[in-house]
Amino acid sequence: MAKIELNGIRKTFDQTAILKGIDLAIEDGEFIALIGPSGCGKSTLLRIIAGLEPQSSGEVRIDGVQVDGIRPSARNLAMVFQSYALYPHLSVFDNIAVPLRMRRHSALARMPLIGRLHPERGRTERGIREDVERVAAQLELAALLKRKPGQLSGGQRQRVAVGRAIVRQPLGFLFDEPLSNLDAKLRVHMRAELAQLHRQLKATFVYVTHDQAEAMTMSSRIAVMIEGNVVQIGTPAEVYENPRDIRVAEFVGSPKINAMPGVIREDRGLEVLGRQLRLGTAAAAGRCTVCVRPERMEIGPGPGTIAGIVTHLEHLGAEAFIHVKVDRIDLPLLARVSPDQQLPEIGSAIHLGFSDNAVRAFDAAGKRIDVAVPARSERVREKALG
């Protein structure tokens, strides 16, 4: 059980900055997911925490102890790799036993042949057998202990990799995209298993993934990394509902959030696609982007709605998505609708609207700006309409 702290971690490869000063405090027993598009540096950050890669500057603390320059195994963190990294020549039993053998046997007892003569070896080996069998039972691997990794399915290999990680009861676990080599169905299953494992072990989990579904479903907090920076940290709901940066809004959520060009007028009013919204902001005048999640889009004519043409329909069974081409935007806008309602024809005209509280607005630099319905102007507007 450990608290992991990162202070000002920077990493540069050949003058390319991969990590640009990461500060992150991971609480004891927390399940934190590091997500971000590929190339954002999340795997590098994980390798720095593990000690497999030295940082260019900054420090890593585990339980308050600075661990820079301490070997990976001495940091007492376990890691599960994307390719599982099982030793292909060893049986499942031996794979899980490796970290115990490396720790509990002296170098002499590990020597080929003469190691068998070591007096302590037999007793240590019995202890290792007990521990491996306990973990194997926990992960339902008991029947597979004699097999080689090559004879296992993807999900079984994954469990062996997890077994090798938990057998030595480390302070924390590092996962590097552990589910991305599995097929979609198994991935959903393993997601539940990993979440359950976390509840059982109550250890610190750091989980790197580019799959936001994994991050949203398993973690207690998400750190969104973009271009070498942690842009936002929060609970999955917070990150989804309240993105602080347009890149976070666009990365989190599938399908992608609808982004529409907008303008903040001199009088602090907000316009999108030339239509005036009822919203106002305290931010400076200029260009902005107005974002609305597909499930918050409403279909049907009304005042202030946006007209467009249906270009594509996606019927997924439990939900359906309508792609709508709108003037002045390259990408179609997406609306998520319930499949029981009548879907429009492709090519037909349609009106899209959204309520005020669905709007997330971002300034020209991509930072979130707060918008609200101004009390006074609303009355003015109502009067004007009346």
Next chain:
Amino acid sequence: MVAPAFILMFLLLLGPLLGVIALSFTDYQLGSPSFSWIGLSNYQDMFGDRVFWLSLRNTLTYVAIVVPAAVALGLAVALLIESGGSLRTWYRTIYFLPVMATLIAMSIVWEFMLHPQFGLINGLLHGIGLEGFSWLQDRRTALYALCVIGIWQALGFNMVLFLAGLVSIPRQLYDAAEIDGAHSAWARFRLVTWPMLGPTTVFVVVITGIRSFQVFDTVHVLTKGGPSKSSEVLIHTMYIESFEFFRSGYGAALTVVFLAFVLLLTLVKSALANRGVHYA
């Protein structure tokens, strides 16, 4: 459609092989107009011949020295080059040069280096106060000097094969080994490198074995099997019998023995490849 492959194999491999086996049961002499079948008498002669046993023993000694040394050194050099930094390509080229050079020409260079009076080796030994040897003219050292040349020649090829094997080991296995507590280079070698190189090692051992069985060029250029047959090897005996004494039938019998050894090595390889050795 097995016919084309079979015809080619028959023409190029099986036909000549059967020819050699048939020839070994005759008293055919190169250039003579006729021959007669003499059964196993060539083999009888051979097994009764002291030179045959000497050359077989020398060949086996040569293989027993060159194979382990060339494989171990090839692996060591490959590991050193792989762990090294900027000069990798440079070292790789240097060590590979002996493989590309003609062995006959290189043998002559070695002859100069091993020369009792003017050679570089004895010169160096004198420099540190040791007495030199007439390496190739002394029956105690001739075979071992040839072994050293054999190792020098095979090392570069083995190194390249091992380098290719090393490159194909997934890096994540080393990361996993590091996390699992394999601190020393030796522990990582035992846990990851050596097992993962299994298929490469079997291949390298067999190839080096077969090539060492075929040792001929250096023997022919440097010692001609001497002094007093102390460096006589199988292929050299075969050459002398067939092309200097024109006893083609007897030479063919020697060839059959040689082929039996090569076949044995190949069988060992396929047996190992089928079970004990792991292919990732």
